[in-house]
Amino acid sequence: MFYINGKKSNQNxxxxxxxxxxxxxxxxxxxxxxxxxxxxxxxxxxxxVIDVDEKSFRKLSPDYSGFAMAADATDVNVLEKAGIKTARxxxxxxxxxxxxxxxxxxxxxxxxxxxxxxxxxxxxKEVINQDYDIKTIYPTKLCMSSFEEIFANN
Amino acid sequence: MKIAIVGAGKKVDYLVSSLKDKKHQIVVIDNNEDDCxxxxxxxNIDVILGDGSKPFVLEDAGVHGYDLLIALTPKDSHNLVIxxxxxxxxxxxxxxxxVTNPKNVSVFQKLGINTVISDTHIVAQIIEQxxxxxxxxxxxPLEDGKIQLIEYTLMENNKIIGESLANIGFPATxxxxxxxxxxxxxxxxxxxxxxxGDRLIMLCTNEGKNDTLxxxxxxxxx
Numbered sequence: 001m002f003y004i005n006g007k008k009s010n011q012n013x014x015x016x017x018x019x020x021x022x023x024x025x026x027x028x029x030x031x032x033x034x035x036x037x038x039x040x041x042x043x044x045x046x047x048x049v050i051d052v053d054e055k056s057f058r059k060l061s062p063d064y065s066g067f068a069m070a071a072d073a074t075d076v077n078v079l080e081k082a083g084i085k086t087a088r089x090x091x092x093x094x095x096x097x098x099x100x101x102x103x104x105x106x107x108x109x110x111x112x113x114x115x116x117x118x119x120x121x122x123x124x125k126e127v128i129n130q131d132y133d134i135k136t137i138y139p140t141k142l143c144m145s146s147f148e149e150i151f152a153n154n
Numbered sequence: 155m156k157i158a159i160v161g162a163g164k165k166v167d168y169l170v171s172s173l174k175d176k177k178h179q180i181v182v183i184d185n186n187e188d189d190c191x192x193x194x195x196x197x198n199i200d201v202i203l204g205d206g207s208k209p210f211v212l213e214d215a216g217v218h219g220y221d222l223l224i225a226l227t228p229k230d231s232h233n234l235v236i237x238x239x240x241x242x243x244x245x246x247x248x249x250x251x252x253v254t255n256p257k258n259v260s261v262f263q264k265l266g267i268n269t270v271i272s273d274t275h276i277v278a279q280i281i282e283q284x285x286x287x288x289x290x291x292x293x294x295p296l297e298d299g300k301i302q303l304i305e306y307t308l309m310e311n312n313k314i315i316g317e318s319l320a321n322i323g324f325p326a327t328x329x330x331x332x333x334x335x336x337x338x339x340x341x342x343x344x345x346x347x348x349x350x351g352d353r354l355i356m357l358c359t360n361e362g363k364n365d366t367l368x369x370x371x372x373x374x375x376x
Contacts, residue, residue, distance in 0.1 A: 075255060098207050102230070102231040105234075109264055122208060124208070124209040125207075125239070128242060
């Protein structure tokens with residue numbers, strides 16, 4: 001930020017969108033991503049699923065009624081095209097932890113998306129998202145708690 | 155200085171050799187075995203084989219308390235995570251990242267990584283600025299182009315020759331920091347008289363750049 005003749009230059013400010021649609025963007029059309037997309041579209045929500053690999057959309061259920069975009073979602077232009085500026089939620093569930101981290105941080109810190117969910121396999125990376133309001137799913141922790149339950153009951 | 159480099163390949167080879175000449179302590183982390191072997195054979199430095207975006211690999215490399223980390227992998231998302239880990243979990247204050255997508259320069263900055271280098275971005279910026287002005291010898295964008303260092307030579311027909319700095323009505327949005335005259339530097343004050351061939355070194359904000367260029371355009375034309 002710079003001040004010129006006492007006037008603040010606002011080059012860095014991002015315009016905050018006022019209205020949110022009921023769109024959810026799902027990044028990654030793997031097994032989890034495809035299931036989430038089908039679940040949301042079943043509930044009557046608008047869904048756009050993005051994946052780099054067009055073939056992965058085969059995993060979407062035949063009833064899925066949202067959009068599918070074959071593109072690299074780590075590019076902000078792709079996210080904007082998908083409608084991130086007005087989206088209500090973003091779910092980052094690609095197979096790559098780092099990609100999920102990057103996309104969920106972009107959604108939260110730059111576009112201020114109200115609900116951001118991300119899946120991270122490696123729970124030692126927890127520290128990285130601590131400064132952001134991102135809901136994170138750790139499959140290892142979930143499996144571990146299921147295992148403990150099963151083992152305790154037997 | 156203690157420097158950690160994540161990534162390998164030609165860029166890293168060159169970087170390591172130049173940093174080693176300056177007697178810095180270096181550790182390189184990369185997940186390609188051949189590249190790791192090559193590096194350790196050529197340079198006699200510590201090389202760690204592994205994914206540098208994993209905390210335990212950085213732990214193995216012992217990067218705690220290092221002065222600088224440079225992330226040079228080909229994947230932008232890797233570089234982001236590596237730099238954030240370095241800052242948040244390993245207390246490394248300065249983390250540099252390179253990005254392949256020029257748009258990610260501003261994205262990374264908004265996510266807390268301030269020093270981001272995109273070669274495409276830099277070359278585009280330089281070409282754009284070279285093309286926009288004629289007599290300006292040199293432009294150096296600082297702080298991602300928000301501040302500009304401008305070098306300008308006074309040609310024969312320039313109106314400000316023979317005038318003092320106080321009298322030329324120089325724009326308030328820029329400062330003349332130094333005048334190079336016959337190979338020596340002069341720090342100007344209001345009474346300094348400009349001479350032919352003076353090379354002015356100026357510092358201004360991006361907004362002040364236009365005022366400065368307009369000023370010199372006018373002075374050399376009339």
